[in-house]
Amino acid sequence: MQTYYDRRAREYDDWVYGTGLFADRDRPDWHEERSRLEQAVAKLPAVRSLDVGCGTGWLTQRLQGEVMGLDASEGMIAIAQERIPGATFVVGDALDLPFEDGAFDRVFTGHFYGHLEEDDRQRFLTEARRVAHELVVVDSALRNDVDAEERQERVLTDGSRWEVFKRYFTPEGLAEELGSGRVLHSGRWFVMVSSVA
Template sequence: MNERRPAFASDAATARYYDRRAGEYDEWYRGEGRFAARDRPGWAHEVDTVAALLGSLPCATTLDVACGTGYLSRHLHGPVVGVDRSAAMVAIARARIGCAAVADALELPIADGGVERVFTGHFYGHLPNAERETFVKEARRVGAELVVVDSAMRPEQPAESWQQRTLNDGSSHWIWKRFLRPGELAAEIGGEPIFSGAWFVAARVRWR
């Protein structure tokens, strides 16, 4: 599948999509709104399992990159700072995890070795190849370890494609999306799988 951005899905358009989605973003996790009608067997249990997994990781100062609303990183122990390109997401995350700022994931405003852990949820799988490598390099520059949570490969989904997303206001948007196998994710970041579910995968790499 060609990951090059089509004209209708510019980087600016993707940024606008997340800004508009911020207020309704958590409906995806909670199975509310448009997601209430989706048949997602085991979804709620798996969201809880991932939350428990994050809560079981050792206490660490964490940078949550592309934090969205902070729905996942609120379960981590230790101080968490979120960064996201969307001001609307950051406002929600700030209320939830205490500290969040607008910043670009590919150019983090953090000193070398500035945090013990970099965490990212459902961001890695939206990155095209070249940006994935940039992100992992940037995470390694600032953090001693990286934990990635993302979407698991599903039989009904292509492994990677441009997807059309509709928001509650009826607007539609295109985003690049990959569904991952745990071993594949772990190999790409150079670490180990730590979770393999029907809906989510997670991997962790310790660099220092």
């Protein structure tokens, strides 16, 4: 997954904003719901947040308060840092967070959790709980045209092909999986759940 996303860094926002390879995708109400999701992220209380797997920072930029972004990809981090000069960014591993216990109030993570297989999922949850008492997960909503768990072939503009593990969530399922979860956004494309340890 890490090599794939590093190679995808410069074209990642095409998925977000419907450009490049995503210009012709039929995604009803995508932009309207993306905007609602961004507003919901902006409404989260302004605390010390760590955005794990922050990517290009399209959601990171909505977080209020003291914000740090972490990603394994230098290419992603470079784009995020340029986009959000007021935040701090670090290249690092989500499964071995380079921070002390309780260093943050919140771990926020968008479209990262759903790429983790069982062992890595438990490692990530343990690390997230160690560094913050709140975990907010944004991920892809379960739809009729996808399975809850898939191995997908992804193609980049250079023609390279990659296999990616991907899960889709109902809001209730994600809330239950994280434990004591509160649903903050539920739509056709996205879910957002907050879980406090």
